[in-house]
Amino acid sequence: MKAQxxxxxxxxxxxxxxxxxxxxxxxxxxADGDDFLPEKFTAAQVVEYERQLxxxxxxxxxxxxxxxAQLVIKIREGKIPSKLANTSFQWIMQKRPDTNxxxxxxxxxxxxxxxxxxxxDQVPPFDFSVYTAEGQRTGxxxxxxxxNASSRFRFLNRFQLRR
Numbered sequence: 001m002k003a004q005x006x007x008x009x010x011x012x013x014x015x016x017x018x019x020x021x022x023x024x025x026x027x028x029x030x031a032d033g034d035d036f037l038p039e040k041f042t043a044a045q046v047v048e049y050e051r052q053l054x055x056x057x058x059x060x061x062x063x064x065x066x067x068x069a070q071l072v073i074k075i076r077e078g079k080i081p082s083k084l085a086n087t088s089f090q091w092i093m094q095k096r097p098d099t100n101x102x103x104x105x106x107x108x109x110x111x112x113x114x115x116x117x118x119x120x121d122q123v124p125p126f127d128f129s130v131y132t133a134e135g136q137r138t139g140x141x142x143x144x145x146x147x148n149a150s151s152r153f154r155f156l157n158r159f160q161l162r163r
Contacts, residue, residue: 038075038082046076056089057103063130064103070124071110079122084113104128 038049050072059065074080088109096105107126114120 038072038085039078041076046072053085053089057106058100059103061130063127067107067124067126074122074124080114080119081117084110084117084119088113104131 038046041049050068053059053068053072054065057064057068059068071080071085075082075085088106091109092099092102092105096102099105111120111123114123
């Protein structure tokens with residue numbers, strides 16, 4: 001009889017223990033349940049992660065690929081949280097799924113989010129002037145001369161960071 005009363009008395013704790021153990025088994029041992037951690041990737045996985053980012057973000061210029069390579073290195077070193085890159089990418093896929101400018105959106109969202117968590121000094125720099133031809137007037141020069149800016153310049157001007 002006494003064994004049964006102990007069982008009934010301890011049963012809520014056993015249920016809590018079993019639920020906790022089963023949730024850890026289902027979602028992994030990380031506190032946030034995130035099993036996608038580029039910081040813990042092997043060298044081959046890092047190369048594949050970089051390749052996938054380039055493919056998904058539709059990088060076409062060497063400068064864009066260099067930025068992604070530098071970003072992956074910073075993520076691997078733990079200087080930039082992998083969640084920062086993941087949430088930046090998820091924002092693009094939710095807010096601008098049909099855009100041809102995924103990389104530009106990615107860089108801008110990444111920079112804004114990095115500034116919010118005070119790691120903006122770790123984000124590799126990217127020079128957006130690669131998108132304008134040499135000798136071509138910028139959007140502000142066209143607007144100041146009284147002409148309408150082309151849609152390309154309006155698009156690029158939309159991403160200028162204001163501090």
